[in-house]
Amino acid sequence: MSADAWTSVVTVVTFGSALSLAVWLWLLLARGFFWRTDVRLPAREEPGVWPAVCVVVPARDEAAVLPASLPPLLAQDYPGRAEVILIDDGSTDGTGELACELARRHGGLPLTVASPGEPPAGWTGKLWAVRHGINLARAREPEYLLLTDADIAHAPDSLRALVSAAGTGGFDVVSQMARLRVESLWEQLVVPAFVYFFAQLYPFRWIGGGRAGREGKKGTRTAAAAGGCVLLRTDAAERARIPDAIRQAVIDDVALARAVKGTGGRIWLGLADRVDSVRPYPRLHDLWRMVSRSAYAQLRHNPLVLAGTVAGLALVYLVPPASVCVGLAAGWGTTALLGAAAWLVMAGTYLPMLRYYRQPRWLAPLLPFTAFLYLLMTVDSAVQHYRGRGAAWKGRTYARPDAVPEEG
Known part of the structure; x- marks a missing residue:
C-alpha cells in the first residue's frame, strides 16, 4: 500500500473513532442511563386483601x-x-x-x-x-x-x-x-x-x-x-x-x-x-441459537435495517479497538487516543452489568469481541430466514413470523 493510500485509511479510521466516541458519550448520558443496574422492583406496600x-x-x-x-x-x-x-x-x-x-x-x-x-x-x-x-x-x-x-x-x-x-x-x-x-x-x-x-x-x-x-x-x-x-x-x-x-x-x-x-x-x-x-x-452453539432465532425478527425482517444494524455495531463496538491498533501502527497518537477513549467509555458502561452477574472486570474490554459475535449471529439469523428456516425452536420453524410492532 502506498504512503498516500495508507494516510487515507488512517484518516478515515480517525474520523470513525471520533464519531464512535461521540456516540458513546451520547449513550452514556442520553440513553436513559441504560448501563445502570439499579432498576429493581419499585417501592411497594402489601395490600389489605391479596388478589387471586x-x-x-x-x-x-x-x-x-x-x-x-x-x-x-x-x-x-x-x-x-x-x-x-x-x-x-x-x-x-x-x-x-x-x-x-x-x-x-x-x-x-x-x-x-x-x-x-x-x-x-x-x-x-x-x-x-x-x-x-x-x-x-x-x-x-x-x-x-x-x-x-x-x-x-x-x-x-x-x-x-x-x-x-x-x-x-x-x-x-x-x-x-x-x-x-x-x-x-x-x-x-x-x-x-x-x-x-x-x-x-x-x-x-x-x-x-x-x-x-x-x-x-x-x-x-x-x-x-x-x-x-x-x-x-x-x-x-x-x-x-x-x-x-x-x-x-x-x-x-x-x-x-x-x-x-x-x-x-x-x-x-x-x-x-x-x-x-x-x-x-x-456451548457457543447453544447461545448462538438463542440469539439468532429471533435477531432478524427484531429487525422486522428488513434488509436495510439489517445493513444499518451491522454498520452501527461496527462503528460503535469495532472501530474503537481498530483505531487503537491502526493509530499505534501508523504512529498517529490522535487516532489511538480517540479509539482508546471510546473503548474506555464502552468498557466503563459494561462494568455495572458484569458486577450484577458477579463476573470479573477483565471481561469489560472484551465487549468488542462479544459484539462481533452478536453481529455474526444477527447476519446468520437473516440468512436462515431467507433459507426458509426462520425462527427455529424446539422442533418448530416459523418461516415468516410477523415482526414486533414498531415503537410509537
Whole structure:
C-alpha cells in the first residue's frame, strides 16, 4: 500500500473513532442511563386483601429443568388464592408427567397440567400454549396472571413482591429480567452482554415512567418486558387482546408490553434479584441459537435495517479497538487516543452489568469481541430466514413470523 493510500485509511479510521466516541458519550448520558443496574422492583406496600393469581407456565420438552424450577414456584409464600397452570405443549420427554410427579412430591400451590394440541397456522407454539392457559385461568377469575417460563426459578416471596409492586405502583405489567445462568466461559462472554444490549435497546427507566402526562415522550414510546417473568393484570390482558393480538410474534414479551401500553396500560421492567433462569447454555452453539432465532425478527425482517444494524455495531463496538491498533501502527497518537477513549467509555458502561452477574472486570474490554459475535449471529439469523428456516425452536420453524410492532 502506498504512503498516500495508507494516510487515507488512517484518516478515515480517525474520523470513525471520533464519531464512535461521540456516540458513546451520547449513550452514556442520553440513553436513559441504560448501563445502570439499579432498576429493581419499585417501592411497594402489601395490600389489605391479596388478589387471586393464576400462574401460567408454557412448557415444551422441559423435563431437564423442571426439577429445579417447578418446586420453588409451587412453594410460593403467597397469602392470597393462587394456583399454577402448566401447559404441556406437545412435549416428547414426559414434561407433563414429571410436573404432576413433582407436585405430588413437593406439594404447595395447586397444579393443573393441560395440553392445547398443536398450534394452528398463524400462532407460535408458546403463545398458543399461553392462550390455552389464560382461557383455563379465566374460570378462576384471577385479578392477575403471572406468565413465567418453565426454566425460571422463583424465590419464595417472588409472587408476593410482584403483586405488591403492581398494586402499589398501579402497574398493569410488572416484569423482571431473570438473572441468566453464567458458569461456562461462553456464558461469561455472551450472557451479561445479552442483557446489556437489551437494556441499551429498551432503557428500563424509559419503560417504567410515571403516570400518563408525566412520564415524558421517551417513557410514552418505549415498551418492553422480559418473557420469563411477567405479572399481567387480567383486565389489561383483555383490553389488549393478549395473546391473540400478538399470536405470531417471535419476540412475544416485547410485543405483549407494546400491546398493553398501546391500550393505555402502565408497565414496569427491571432486573431481578431472586428470579433466576436455570437453563444452561454451556456451548457457543447453544447461545448462538438463542440469539439468532429471533435477531432478524427484531429487525422486522428488513434488509436495510439489517445493513444499518451491522454498520452501527461496527462503528460503535469495532472501530474503537481498530483505531487503537491502526493509530499505534501508523504512529498517529490522535487516532489511538480517540479509539482508546471510546473503548474506555464502552468498557466503563459494561462494568455495572458484569458486577450484577458477579463476573470479573477483565471481561469489560472484551465487549468488542462479544459484539462481533452478536453481529455474526444477527447476519446468520437473516440468512436462515431467507433459507426458509426462520425462527427455529424446539422442533418448530416459523418461516415468516410477523415482526414486533414498531415503537410509537
